[in-house]
Amino acid sequence: MNDTNSMIKIGVFYDGNYFLHVSNYYYYEHERNARISIEGLHNFIRSRVSKEEGIDIKLCHIVDSHYFRGRLSAYEAQSTENKLYAERIFDDILMGEKVITHYLPLRMRGGKREEKGIDVWLALEAYELTIFKKFDVLVLIASDGDYVPLVRKLNTLGTRVMLLSWDFRYQDMNGRESVTRTSQELLEEVTYPVAMHELIDNRLNKNDSVIANLFDKQDENRAKFLAKPVPEGVQRSRTLNMKSGYGFIAFPPNNLFFHYEDVVEGNFNDIMDNDMVEFQIRRNERGEEVAYNVRKVEVGLQ
Structure with missing residues (x-):
């Protein structure tokens, strides 16, 4: 509890890979079908800190926020369906909310890309900045x-x-049911554990604007994009x-993804760069344009 007339300085630290995983769950799996809004989340944080500290929300200020994540190189991202563009869009959102980004390259291990050292970097920065900036409350978005x-x-x-x-259940890329669950030891160590999934799914919060604004609203441009017919x-x-x-x-302005099962009249392995x-074009379950009925045009028929 703080002096009711003192400003509360809040530092926010994102484990970016975890936050992205959560946001994707609400976008693809949950009935909300929307990503988590950074602006809405920061407003929620100020509101929740105000409640927990027993102080006017006007005195609760996020003075520093940091986002840590491993990511692909520019070349690899460009080679992945709209990945580079999507990352730049999200960077713009973070900058707009004055969130400082910290990235490390993903490393290959056992044929898979993995984050290495992000959690250590986040912990060191969080501890050092707390000492120098004297946060009253540090908000950790992690599990x-x-x-x-x-x-x-x-x-x-x-x-x-x-x-x-x-905490939630979801289907992984192989169609298997998986569970995301927060460390019990971590929950027991913090001052204010907030089970976001319970607040979001609680029907009593249905008309709570702070909860509703945790999610991005589908803007008109995106709606128009999804309504636009494919070629x-x-x-x-x-x-x-x-x-x-x-x-x-x-296929300007974007590259079209296709799976080996989308190839007809031939073998996928015979298609080279x-x-x-x-091919023909359709939208996948995410509303993105992809190619199907792909057929290699033999030399001499081009």
């Missing part, structure tokens, strides 16, 4: 028990720690960035 030592260190400084956590008929273009089991077709192909 991993690896952050327990950080929380214990912050407790010794007298800084209250609020943890925003989400009809058979198209022609060249392939690029062929991978194991999938590839892309150059820069081959001419014919």
Whole structure:
């Protein structure tokens, strides 16, 4: 509890990979079908800190916010369906909310890309900035028990720690049911554990504007984009960035993704980079344009 006339300085620290995972869940799996709004989340944080600290929300200010995540190189992102563009859009959103970004390159391990060192970097920055900027409350958006030592260190400084956590079930890329669950040890160490999934799903909060504004509203431009008809008929273009089991077709303004099962009249493995192909276009379940009925155009027929 703080002096009711003193300003509360809040620092917010995002485990970016966890936040993206949560946001994707609400966009693709949950009935909300919307991503989490950074602006809405920050307003929620101020409101919740006000409630927990027993102080007027006007005195609760986010003075620093930081987002940590591993990410693909520019070349790899450009080779992945609209990835580079999507990351730049999200960077713009973070900058608009004055969130400082911290990125490390993803590393290959056992044939898979993994984050390495992000949690350590977040913990070091959070602890150091708490000392220098004297946060009254540090808000941690994470779920991993690896952050327990950080929380214990912050407790010794007298800084209250609020943890925003989400627990949920979802289907992974292989169609298997998986569970995201917050470390119990982490929940027990923080001052203010906030089970976000319970607040969001609680029907009593249905008309709570602070909860409703946690989610991005579908803007008119996106609605118009989804309503825009895809090009009809058979198209022609060249392939690029062929991978194991999938590839892309150059089709401005974006590259079109296609899966090996979308290939007809031939073998997917016979299609190489820069081959001419014919194809049709449709939208996938995310509303994105993709190619199907892909057929390699043989030399001499081009």
